[in-house]
Amino acid sequence: MSLTEGQRSSLLALQLGRVLFDEPMSRHTSFRIGGPVDAWVKVRDEVALMNLLQWCKREALPVFPLGGGCNLLVRDGGIRGVALRLGKGFxxxxxxxxxxxxxxxxxxxxxxxxxxxxxxxxxxxxxxxxxxxxxxxxxxxxxxxxxxxxxxxxxxxxxxxxxxxxxxxxxxxxxxxxxxxxxxxxxxxxxxxxxxxxxxxxxxxxxxxxxxxxxxxxxxxxxxxxxxxxxxxxxxxxxxxxxxxxxxxxxxxxxVHYRKNTQPTGLPSAGCLFKNPDVGPPAGKLIDEAGLKGLQVGGARVSEVHANYVVSDGKAQAADVLELMDQVKNRVQSIHGIDLRPEVRVVGSDPPG
Ligand SMILES: Cc1cc2nc3c(=O)[nH]c(=O)nc-3n(C[C@H](O)[C@H](O)[C@H](O)COP(=O)(O)OP(=O)(O)OC[C@H]3O[C@@H](n4cnc5c(N)ncnc54)[C@H](O)[C@@H]3O)c2cc1C
The missing domain is CATH 3.30.465.10 (Uridine Diphospho-n-acetylenolpyruvylglucosamine Reductase; domain 3)
Structure with missing residues (x-):
């Protein structure tokens, strides 16, 4: 649900910095995936930040702190409340x-x-x-x-x-x-x-x-x-x-040179999707050994360069990535008996219906 007209005008009146309403989170994540957030606010400085936090508390709206969006998978229904980005003063x-x-x-x-x-x-x-x-x-x-x-x-x-x-x-x-x-x-x-x-x-x-x-x-x-x-x-x-x-x-x-040779470049991703297990081979090796490189769901694909990366063709939905993650997890579990835990933070809600 978007913010009401009253909430929009009172938020704008605070003059906190840049404010965008119903903003697609795909514009703010390295995956280029994610439904809309009710409001995206880049707060100028600490005063603006404190004012925003007070306003959100008064309006009973959740606040989601956002950095570069490089470790995020935002679901296709987006995020309710306010995505907060720290601006110049930080x-x-x-x-x-x-x-x-x-x-x-x-x-x-x-x-x-x-x-x-x-x-x-x-x-x-x-x-x-x-x-x-x-x-x-x-x-x-x-x-x-x-x-x-x-x-x-x-x-x-x-x-x-x-x-x-x-x-x-x-x-x-x-x-x-x-x-x-x-x-x-x-x-x-x-x-x-x-x-x-x-x-x-x-x-x-x-x-x-x-x-x-x-x-x-x-x-x-x-x-x-x-x-x-x-x-x-x-x-x-x-x-x-x-x-x-x-x-x-x-x-x-x-x-950086090593990474360029061993990790996919040029396609949207969120870095490694799964954490390495505490002991034994890293997640990428487990996924590779399970024969999953190139596995695809919709626009999302397990990278051929590094199996712990899922890359998007630019049109992937969060649902594609989540389905792919499930398949990878299940296959690694059945082949290696290891339960992979996600490194990427999955946030937001599924679309209604
Ligand atoms: C190509 C690629 C390669 C990568 N390689 C690596 C790697 O080698 N090693 C590695 O560790 N990671 C890697 N990552 C993942 C990512 O770069 C890191 O996790 C990075 O630190 C995320 O920073 P961010 O600002 O983008 O955070 P975001 O993705 O925006 O946020 C991450 C989490 O932090 C929270 N958050 C952000 N800012 C704040 C704040 N000020 N206060 C409270 N909570 C906050 C968010 O709510 C979210 O839960 C890679 C990602 C990509 C796309």
Missing amino acids: RRLAFVRDPASELQDEGSEVDAVSRFSASVEAVGGVAEPHKESGVALPVDEDGRVRLHVGSGVVVPTLLRFCVRHGLGGVEGLGGVPGTIGGALVMNAGTHEGELGDVVEELYVVDGQERRVLQPAEFSFSYRKLVLPEGALILGALLALRPRSGEQVQQEIREL
């Missing part, structure tokens, strides 16, 4: 000098967030690759460099920043698309490392309250982040280490 990428002294003492956690935000030294969100920045790194006593990264920053921008400033720790994200918000939630990475490895603090909105989460309040594991239910991530504090920018770049390049 793209900060900045060194933090001595975060301990900023966050200690008597202030409440909310104060700590405000002081944290005010104290970072912005050095710009976009960095040219190849060039050393010439900015002296603020190395802490433990040899680490603390970096605040907003959830709206896209992963390649963080990587370019690290190359330019000579920072190691996130090379394993080479070639991973999406935003930092999504990468935190998914603990994105590769066999070379995951984002969670370098996270020291998370900045979240929990209910209507902004909070700094310490490591005791969250935990990362394989493609998973556990944090308080419903928390929206504004950004993170990363602890990186000084490293030659050339080496960082070289490692990222090698990873």
Whole structure:
């Protein structure tokens, strides 16, 4: 059900940023699949975000946080409520000098967030690759460099920043698309490392309250982040280490090169559909050995290049992908006795009728 005329005008009146109604989610996912969301809102900054959350609470509308949509399969009936994308005000990428002294003492956690935000030294969100920045790194006593990264920053921008400033720790994200918000939630990475490895603090909105989460309040594991239910991530504090920018770049390049040779490019997908089992061969190998490469339902097909990818011909429906996932799961279960768990997040509802 779409929003009422009254809801539409009151949402627009808040002037939060860009607002689209009955917006096809296929325009906001790497799969290019998904029915309409009642409202898609790109909030400008934190003030706009808090206003939107209050408005949604008042209107009893669910909020769905959306990053780059690179790990999402949205059902064909779409999403009820508001899809929330974090805009320009959440793209900060900045060194933090001595975060301990900023966050200690008597202030409440909310104060700590405000002081944290005010104290970072912005050095710009976009960095040219190849060039050393010439900015002296603020190395802490433990040899680490603390970096605040907003959830709206896209992963390649963080990587370019690290190359330019000579920072190691996130090379394993080479070639991973999406935003930092999504990468935190998914603990994105590769066999070379995951984002969670370098996270020291998370900045979240929990209910209507902004909070700094310490490591005791969250935990990362394989493609998973556990944090308080419903928390929206504004950004993170990363602890990186000084490293030659050339080496960082070289490692990222090698990873991207490897991926280009082993993963499908040029067709819409959501990356790997299934998680690798805890032990034994990876999901792609299990699917390949079950002879499922090339298996097709409607416009969705198990990739011939990498069996854990399902690619769309551009016309696939979510129902096609879901049916294909079911078939793959059942075949792998009957041949290998292994229950594959989805990595892709399936959200939204089926079309009525
Ligand atoms: C071609 C391709 C290759 C890929 N390769 C890899 C890979 O090698 N390794 C890997 O780990 N992943 C890979 N992925 C998957 C995807 O890139 C990652 O999962 C990525 O981190 C998702 O980020 P996103 O911003 O697109 O998140 P989205 O897909 O938009 O969202 C993912 C989840 O995070 C939630 N979310 C997003 N932002 C926030 C926020 N600010 N606060 C709270 N919740 C939020 C969403 O509600 C959703 O549940 C690949 C995807 C593609 C298309």
